[in-house]
Amino acid sequence: MPAQLIDGTALSKKIRSEVAVRAAALTARGVTPGLAVILVGEDPASAVYVRNKVKACQEHGLHSVFEKYDASLPEADLLARLHALNVDPAIHGILVQMPLPRHIDPHKVIETISTDKDVDGYSVRSAGDLMAGLPGFRPCTPYGCMKLIESTGVPLKGRHAVVIGRSNTVGKPMALLLLQANATVTVCHSATADIGAHTRQADVVVVAVGRRNTLTADMVKPGAIVVDVGMNRDDAGKLCGDVDFAAVRDVAGWITPVPGGVGPMTITMLLVNTLESAERAAGRA
Ligand code: NAP
Numbered sequence: 001m002p003a004q005l006i007d008g009t010a011l012s013k014k015i016r017s018e019v020a021v022r023a024a025a026l027t028a029r030g031v032t033p034g035l036a037v038i039l040v041g042e043d044p045a046s047a048v049y050v051r052n053k054v055k056a057c058q059e060h061g062l063h064s065v066f067e068k069y070d071a072s073l074p075e076a077d078l079l080a081r082l083h084a085l086n087v088d089p090a091i092h093g094i095l096v097q098m099p100l101p102r103h104i105d106p107h108k109v110i111e112t113i114s115t116d117k118d119v120d121g122y123s124v125r126s127a128g129d130l131m132a133g134l135p136g137f138r139p140c141t142p143y144g145c146m147k148l149i150e151s152t153g154v155p156l157k158g159r160h161a162v163v164i165g166r167s168n169t170v171g172k173p174m175a176l177l178l179l180q181a182n183a184t185v186t187v188c189h190s191a192t193a194d195i196g197a198h199t200r201q202a203d204v205v206v207v208a209v210g211r212r213n214t215l216t217a218d219m220v221k222p223g224a225i226v227v228d229v230g231m232n233r234d235d236a237g238k239l240c241g242d243v244d245f246a247a248v249r250d251v252a253g254w255i256t257p258v259p260g261g262v263g264p265m266t267i268t269m270l271l272v273n274t275l276e277s278a279e280r281a282a283g284r285a
Contacts, residue, residue, distance in 0.1 A: 023061035033278035041071035093119030093274035142174035144265025165208035223253035
């Protein structure tokens with residue numbers, strides 16, 4: 001029997017409608033959740049991501065500010081703008097779209113964003129909060145993956161989870177979130193000798209590499225949950241993930257498609273983080 005699809009579009013829709021209800025309730029109390037999105041330069045993929053984030057805010061009752069700057073923007077000017085947004089009471093989340101032009105240090109930029117508004121969860125402080133199991137913003141993509149796994153109803157406690165990929169924005173926080181959910185976690189990367197030896201024992205596999213067919217059917221334990229974070233193009237130019245979807249779905253118990261899996265959840269969790277930031281700010285006021 002083929003694996004059950006974990007439908008990220010449907011789950012996204014459900015969570016976004018809950019966000020809209022909570023955003024309306026907060027607005028009625030005089031606080032509209034606000035997200036500032038900054039794009040520097042002309043990267044076409046970044047422009048699409050940014051447009052989708054702003055559109056999602058508008059459609060769910062969040063206030064959004066979109067600022068686009070020329071690729072020549074001096075780093076100091078960007079940092080000054082971030083300092084201003086940090087103290088703007090109408091803004092509860094700040095997102096600077098990566099990658100940035102080479103003359104701008106992304107670490108400096110991320111660390112300039114106030115911890116209270118770091119809705120991407122990329123700062124060292126947010127990473128530390130996650131590591132220590134303290135409340136804080138979780139990076140949107142792994143946070144969305146956790147929601148997708150939870151939606152299967154399969155408890156993670158005591159299960160073996162394998163994460164392929166160890167980036168600071170996806171793989172590492174993913175591993176920490178799984179650990180926090182009481183899974184036993186293995187992290188594989190480009191220097192792992194035999195990835196299949198690990199994944200064949202895994203009840204859950206999350207693949208975040210950026211290379212087609214990283215996970216093939218012979219690497220999957222029957223019935224496993226497979227979450228595909230990857231975004232690639234196949235030979236026909238069609239969007240595809242890191243998983244050999246057609247073959248793996250005959251072995252896995254649950255699988256996310258690409259598109260329609262992790263992608264929509266990333267923006268959804270950005271809305272959730274921004275809303276929760278605004279709720280906290282309203283609570284403090
Ligand atoms: P990244 O920063 O390039 O990290 C890729 C990771 O994969 C690295 O840890 C690397 O290992 C590992 N890797 C590379 N080749 C490998 C191999 N042959 N076997 C095992 N591991 C290998 O990428 P990322 O930002 O984490 O993103 C990963 C993918 O997810 C990309 O396709 C990206 O577009 C996609 N993505 C999707 C969303 C979404 O919303 N759907 C969001 C974020 C990212 P080393 O550390 O050893 O180099």
